Amino acid sequence: MYAGTLFCMHKMLYYICSVKINTMTGQIILFSVLAFPLLLGVIFRVNTSHLFFSLMAGELLARYFGHDVEKLAEQSTSQSTVFPIGELALIVVPMILTAIFLRGSVSKSKLVLHIIPLAITGIVFAAFVLPLLPADLQAEISTGRVGKYLLDLNRVIIGSVVALQLISLWLLNRIGKKHGKHGE
Numbered sequence: 001m002y003a004g005t006l007f008c009m010h011k012m013l014y015y016i017c018s019v020k021i022n023t024m025t026g027q028i029i030l031f032s033v034l035a036f037p038l039l040l041g042v043i044f045r046v047n048t049s050h051l052f053f054s055l056m057a058g059e060l061l062a063r064y065f066g067h068d069v070e071k072l073a074e075q076s077t078s079q080s081t082v083f084p085i086g087e088l089a090l091i092v093v094p095m096i097l098t099a100i101f102l103r104g105s106v107s108k109s110k111l112v113l114h115i116i117p118l119a120i121t122g123i124v125f126a127a128f129v130l131p132l133l134p135a136d137l138q139a140e141i142s143t144g145r146v147g148k149y150l151l152d153l154n155r156v157i158i159g160s161v162v163a164l165q166l167i168s169l170w171l172l173n174r175i176g177k178k179h180g181k182h183g184e
Helices: 004-018 023-044 049-075 085-101 110-132 133-140 145-152 152-174
Strands: none
Touching: 004 110, 004 145, 023 049, 023 085, 023 110, 023 145, 049 085, 049 110, 049 145, 049 152, 085 110, 110 145, 110 152, 145 152
């Protein structure tokens, strides 16, 4: 199943990157990347902390095993790509699996509390994914103000957002818990 998913993602990403890039396409891809964690979190009602952890785990997997997965994908499809498909797959797949396996981990009434942290997770996701895209696509994305900031300041963004996510984790974990003797 994983090889089939990898093959489909490889074909989709190959098609996206082979399309003639224009400014509108770059902006659509940028905002799709930014919205991906938000949509996963809202549609599947997944706890932001879980999605953020899976994003970080995916980034580590991509860093250490991305080239191996890329070689496997190239061997199975007999096509060579210019961009690191293995790294992209290893960042995206853990988030999708987390959304599927932990769906419903946030009640509908508390989902609104997760909107801002999910949007922040989208910023980190973009900071990880955008530098992996082909140079011409990065150039088109950087023509917009948001894309330029994300590509130029990704280290500052990642550090700031990790700190904000930790604070969010600590605060959201305490909401709804009773303190004191006998739960009062």
